Amino acid sequence: MLKTQDCGSLRSKDIGQKVRLAGWVRFYRDHGGVRFYDLADSFGITQVVYDPEAYQSDVDVVGMGNVLNNIGREYVISIMGKVRERVPGTEDERNPTGKVEVLIEQVRVHNASKPLPFEIAEQKNSMLPGEDLRIKYRYLDLRRAEMVSNLRFRHRVLSTARKYLDGIGFIEVETPTLTRSSQEGARDFLIPSRIQPGTFYALPQSPQLYKQMLMVGGVEKYFQVARCYRDEDSRSDRQPEFTQLDMEMSFVDMEDIYRTIEGLYSQIWKDALGKELKIPFPRISLDDAISKYGTDAPDIRFGLELVEVTDIVSCATYDIFQKILQKKGVIIAINLRSDIVKEKMLDANVGRKEVDRLIEWAKAQGMGGLTWMRMTEEGLSSNIVKYFSKDVLDRLAERMGARKGDLLLFMAGPKHQTLKAAGQLRLKLGRDNGLLEGKDHQFVWVVDWPMFQADPITGKVTSAHHPFVHPAGGDFDENGDLLKVMSDSYDLVLDGSEIGSGSLRNHDPNVQRKVFRVLGMSEEKMEQAFDFFLEALEFGAPPHGGIGMGMDRFCAMLLGCESIRDVIAFPKNKKFQSLVDGSPTKVEQAKLDELQLMTLAEEDEEN
Template sequence: MAESMKGLHRTHRCTEVSNKNIGETVTVMGWVQKSRNKGGIVFTDLRDRSGLLQIIFEEGSISSEVFERAGRLRSEFVIAVTGKVESRSGATNENLVTGDIEIRAKELRVLSEADTPPFPIEEASKTKEELRLKYRYLDLRRPDLQKNLIMRSKVATLTRQFLSEEGFLEIETPMLNKSTPEGARDYLVPSRVHPGNFYALPQSPQIFKQLLMCSGYDRYFQIAKCFRDEDLRADRQPEFTQIDMELSFVEIEDILDVNERLLQKLFKEVLGVEIQTPIQRMTYKEAMDRFGSDKPDLRFGMELKNVSEIVKDTEFAVFKGALENGGSIRGINAAGQADMPRKKIDALVDFAKGYGAKGLAYLAINEDGTYKSSFAKFMTEEELKALVSAMEGKPGDLLFFAADKDKIVYNVLGALRIEIADKLELLKKDDYHFLWVTEFPLLEWSEEEERFTAMHHPFTMPMEEDLHLLSTDPGKVRAKAYDIVLNGTELGGGSLRIYQNDIQEKMFEVLGFTKEDAYERFGFLLNAFKYGVPPHGGLAFGLDRLIMLMAKEDSIRDVIAFPKVKDASCLMTEAPNVVDAKQLDELGIGINNNLNL
């Protein structure tokens, strides 16, 4: 039966008690991790968010009623204990912060009893994630998840402190917005008082933070909730959190500088890791050419090499066909992997096909200098030697080649180098390699819509030296945009914004919007620009991804208190779910039960 806390006051969290408190009487409260009745003595491990503390209940030194209650303690009972801090009577536990002390209990109150949980509350749980997410309130008791969320809180607090000291103002922007369908799908919210009309939940605070710059607030930030109705993966959720900022009267260097110093502070104070600044920079073109990705992982080499010129005269049909179709032949060198079994090579070929490759050519350099290859018989000895030399191949190396349109070659080899590095255990989670990727293309061609779309958003400033190309060759225009990348994961991105009307109108024209279309979608922003707009730019970090990498986790679900699963549902609350017909009637909404998605 549960007891009251009346008259009791917690003096310490579990790990706030130390050998400095020996001899003192303290009161601690928390959950029973486990309890062991050894006859005349009961050992209980008490757990709270700070960690574990051993309690001993000894028969004869406490009342028989208290000892009897102690003997009935089970895992996850919530208890309050008052007792004296002593040095451990048995062997110390070096794995615990409190491993050299214990509490000799004088008083015990059982504040709440508990059913047997459906899985053990323990670090590095082997329980299936689906079950843990169904009982997320129990899963969140696990020390590793608690450490992650405590880290997240600390990062948010430090971010607020740092940006405030840098002159930023924290300003909230609306959650119920107008839908501007350019980018990912919106989550829509029906309006009861405006039948047939819908709000959209924000994909980002982009337009509002630009309006704040028009309003003279100079430096804005927000730890903002954002929503995108898109397919999920390990580093993506339907609702996510951004560290969002915008600055006026700045150039790119000003924005990169303040964010480098923010990251430096976070990693130093949270992890004790020193980040060297300035952070390395690389253009989008260089990143694609060297790594096949606009978010390259720099923890290892295995860079792409363009060997198109070397094999341009080959009769090997795969290489020849790719070049004739305007593509390229590029390769990577998996150093020291020449003895990789054929079964594993075939698995890598299948992996490459998942990224659009028709196949994957390989060449193993044996220790005696001979070759084992899928295509050597189609090439002369001189061609092979030139190819191996271009790839810096040496005995014991395994070379892989992709031949196709550049976009496919980049996708294939960019993914393949990560896959091989993962298999070779080259991806160390405590090895932090930051990178700024700059000079992104302003636009990308959409085959589906048969028009150019904005790679970032329609308000991104083109580079001045490329402005003349907007009319003649829009695909070659570079943007004043930048992404911050950590270990192959995009942490965030931003750009300088367009603030001149003539450039903005030209941008909308290239995107296929008429002036009327542009004003229909973004009229309030374009009207604001008529009344004096400062040069401005900004950036947004994905807070969830940042904490995932800092906590060395593989999924952002492990750093979010109540995450969704792959189909965007919550296993605990069973959201989304049906609603009452009355609610739908009030909104004027009918359900099409024949809808097939």
């Protein structure tokens, strides 16, 4: 080894020891005689010193000085030397190794470094460059302490999961990444076959069918840290390739799955965060989530719940509301209570200026606007109360629990859009007023999902989750009201983000066929797309269910990262390019020929 210990380990007790250290020269300070070098590796930083007056005669002081003279930042060196106490008064309290330093007796330069494209030292966070540069030079970005610790945290989470699941009888099984393309779901990434030209594999969107077939195979308790691929447009919390902690188990009901997952996260909390996690997680029905929080992934850590007031204001003559009501729209209200606002604003009330800002914000969300009323001594007041009778105002105030100083905000429009926008407004008000400050993370199970939903545009019946979900009660009437059929599925939500989704699955091939049928799939198409899977179910498939949980987002949330890119070693940018290696790229014509492929993309002019 080039090092006897890492750069974060030396303490006062090590004084007098001869040690070898290796790492990168993060900073150096040359005082004309004595020189200080901050030698860094991913475990810490140790100050090593060239001190001409301190050396014995057997040390080549001049030669070593010449070598050290030529090194720069991020040069890779190893040193041998003696740990010594720092001169009293010059200890560095901020660094765990700050009480000692190493007097360099031998130095070896292993590699030089070009001048850096950006600062690596973590103290210079305010000077972090644009993210594209950080990703292009990811290998430098990763040297930053924050990035190293992100990767370590992610490792801790996954290794805890592995240990925990192993301990309760799960086994990790790998499933293929060259798989069959399916018509369902997101767009596939396709891989052309050379052996059978004209045919394609797809990268898996999830190991769904494989893990179900593992259950048929009697694996019973399966998990996998699975890379999944979906070719849909990116968001800050979405990458084309992402990692799921994927699980499936046989002979279980939903309660068993909830308990397993709660136990898993409780262990992760202990090992990765050093905290106790409160279990079991609360549960909320999908209907409640939508009506109270305007989303299927509610953040339940603060109030400001949505209240529908459509019935009350339908009696008012207010033109804007009336027009929306005629189109079967809804009116959703939020009570921004004055005691919530008080902390942040100087005034006990949100001023008119603030309300105007909210109105602008609502318009940017695609809403027509935003209506407000303020609760005063004399009751509700605003520019529009003249359109509302006293009775309507009283009933509004009562339903909203409005007290003096409270501000009621109303959004009106088509149901789906309005609930969604009101949910966004709730989150914004929560953030703006610091309602999340100091709050612990909060899981919630979103339960009671329907099997099917109608496409808002075509009216076509689609799966609410995916086609393999088990209907509540095990079966359903395909001629009944499909939209009323409930399913045995659940989402796991953390702080307002969906981080997992799962269900019991159809183990009965007849029920599975029925689901495909009501989704509009013909017998031929069923056979063509899922013959292998349906056949697997015919050979004694056990009852089973599971969940897949996104680990990128989960880690990013626990670390407070703004983007999941900060917990991924080599992420892609918004256009799915990998800036560090420049992929995707064109390939040589010969490679296309071999695959018998032709591109229709326009050639660049330079070619």
